[in-house]
Amino acid sequence: MAYPGPDYICHAGEEKVGETLANASRNRVGKVVAKALVEAAQISVGIIQRQPALATKVSILGERIRALNTAIEKVEKQVEDLFGKLPYNPKDFPAGDIPSLATLISEIEDIHRFPTLKQFLSHFGWCPGSFQTGSYRLEHPRMSHAGNKYVRRLTWMLSIVAIRTISPYRAYFQRRVKAGKAKMHIIVAVGRKLLSVFYAILKRGIPYNPDWEVKQPCCPGKVLTSIY
Incomplete structure (x- = not known):
């Protein structure tokens, strides 16, 4: 975990926190969320004395998330490999x-x-x-x-x-x-x-065609459909 507490977030700044968020979320979140996190960290109160313990706890949770993400990526790769053996694009x-x-x-x-x-x-x-x-x-x-x-x-x-x-x-x-x-x-x-x-x-066994039209009821030999 790159920034396991408010103090770490404040010290890193918006740019570095934004880069970390973008990498971790596959660019789904970034600068806007980073700015909100830094602002929230700057006004956090009543937590300084517990900062080391909190940092340890958040780090452990972060490592678990990282391990789960690694496992998910591995499974997705296996799924892609197996799907590649099917007669579908x-x-x-x-x-x-x-x-x-x-x-x-x-x-x-x-x-x-x-x-x-x-x-x-x-x-x-x-x-x-x-x-x-x-x-x-x-x-x-x-x-x-x-x-x-x-x-x-x-x-x-x-x-x-x-x-x-x-x-x-x-x-x-x-x-x-x-x-x-x-x-x-x-x-x-x-x-x-x-x-x-x-x-x-x-x-x-043919690719999707947006111009398909319903011309007769679906049956095993002729299956036609339309989004209309």
Whole structure:
């Protein structure tokens, strides 16, 4: 840990603290956070007498974090090596890095065990759950809780990434918001479209094409989809 206490942070200054933060966070945080840390360290009170003990404790925590980061990097490298042996190119998919795509593909296993898109979506729990009692049936049921909750969370995050970075998905999101639809419901719809595209890619073995259109129902031989 480079700066295990307020005194260390004040002595280092904004520039060095910013460089450390940028390196540790892969450039996600930097000068702005460094400035806030230095300012907070300068006004810290009631902690000077315990400074050595605090520094030791923070250093130990820092070493643990560093060890975890090293382990994560090692696992990610192994995942990349294994993914490289698969007949897929990360660029063939509309969204997701190698760890994300590897997670989805490992959950799917063999795409051919899902004859239809509906079965594929049901496996991920990305479909409405059924609720019926007697003759009453809920008109707008909530999402099913079936499937791997971590993969559902990953799909949710990929949907947000797609809305932010992929023009057709962003346009679809903005169009639905303008129509008065709830944003959470739109994200669910985007997730369904993403999974539909993944299904089409894996079924047909061809890269993502934003111009795909729905011309007929999905089937093993011809799988077409669209973000519209």
